[in-house]
Amino acid sequence: MQRALIVIDVQNEYVTGNLPIGYPDVGESLDNIAAAMDAATGAGVPVVVVQHAAPENSPIFARGSEGFALHPTVAGRPFDHLVEKALASSFDGTDLADWLAAKGVDTLTIAGYMTQNCDESTARDAASRGLTVEFLSDATGTLAMSNNAGSVSAEELHRHVLVVMATNFASVVTTDEWIGALHKGEPLECPNLIASTEAGREEAVRRSNARSVA
Template sequence: MSSNPRRALVVIDVQNEYVTGELPIEFPPVETSLENIARAIDGARAAGVPVVVVQHFAPAGAPIFARGSVGAELHSVVASRERDHYVEKALASAFAGTDLAQWLAARDINTITVAGYMTHNCDASTVFEAAHAGLQVEFLHDATGSLPYANDAGFASAEEIHHVFSVVMQSNFAAVVTTDAWLAAVKAGMPLSRDNIYASNQRARAKAAA
C-alpha cells in the first residue's frame, strides 16, 4: 500500500437509467448514494483530487443505455459538476477500450477511488482490473449501489449483492469505506487499508465457531 496516495476519483455510470430508467438502484437507496457521490466529487475538487467521469453507451435502439436516450444521459448530480477527464465506454470495466490507464499513468496517479454504479458489475470490473494493474483501489460503499437479480442461478436481493461484493472487495482488492471516512483520509493525505483473504477467512471461521 502506498504511504503517499496520489488519488483520482472515478465516478462510474451515474446515469438516469439507474435513477428514473429501467435499472433502478435499490441498495443503498439511490437517494443516499447520489448524495454521497455529490459529496465525494465536491470533496475531491476541494482537495485537488482529479475527478474522472465515466459514461456507458449501448447502440441506439438498445433497451438500456441507448445512445441518444434520456436513460443514457448523465444524472444531474454528475452532469452539473466539473470534471477533469471524461471516459466513454461500452464494456463493464472503465479501463476496457478506453484511455483511462494512460491518463492515470501520465499523472502519476497510484490510487483510484470508485463511486457510482453498479457495485457488482462496472464497479467491480473496474476495481479488479485496477488492482491487477498494480493500482491501489478504494471503494465508497455508500456512494455506489446494486439492484436485484433473478436468473437460472437463483435470486439475490440488491442488499445481498451489494454486501457480498463489498466484503469480497475488502478481502483482497480494495479498501471499502464510507464517503465520510474517505473524505477524512483525503484531507489527511493518508492511505486506506484493504484486508487479505486469509485474515478475512479466519475471522469468518471464528465467528461461525463461536
C-alpha cells in the same frame, strides 16, 4: 500517494430509467457521490466520469436517450476527464489507463453503479494493473437480481461484493471515512485476505455454537 476519484455510470438509467438502484437508497448514494466529487475537487484530486454507451436501439443506455445522459448530480459538477465505455470495466477499450498514468495516479477511488458489475470489474482491473483501489460502500449501489442460477436481493448482492472487495482487491470505506482520509492525506487500511478468512472461520464457529445451543 496520488488519488483519482472515478465516478462510474451515474446515468439516468439507474435513477429514473429501466435499472433503478435498489440498495443503498439511490438518493443516499447520489448524495454521497456528490460529497465525494466535491471533496475531491476541493482537495485537488482529479475526478474521472465514466459514461456507459450502447447502440441507439438498445433497451438500456441507448446513445442519445434520456437513460444514457449523465444524472444531474454528476453533470452539474466539475470533472477532469470523461470516459465513454461499452464494456463492464472502465479500462476496456478506453484511454483510462493512459490518462491515469499521465497524471501519476497510483490510487483509484471507485463510486457509482452497479456494485457487482462495472464497479467490481473496474476495481479488479485496477488492482491487476498495480493500482491501489478504494471502494466507497455508500456511494455505490445495485438492484435485485434473479435468473436460472438463483435470486439475490439488492442489499445481499451489494454487501457480498463489499466483503469480497475487502478481502483482496480494495479498501472498503464509507464516503465520510474516505473524505476524512483525503483531508489528512492518509492511505486507507489495505484489504487483508488472511484476516478476512480467519474472521470468517471464527464467525462460522460462533454461528454453529449458537445453533447448537438453540
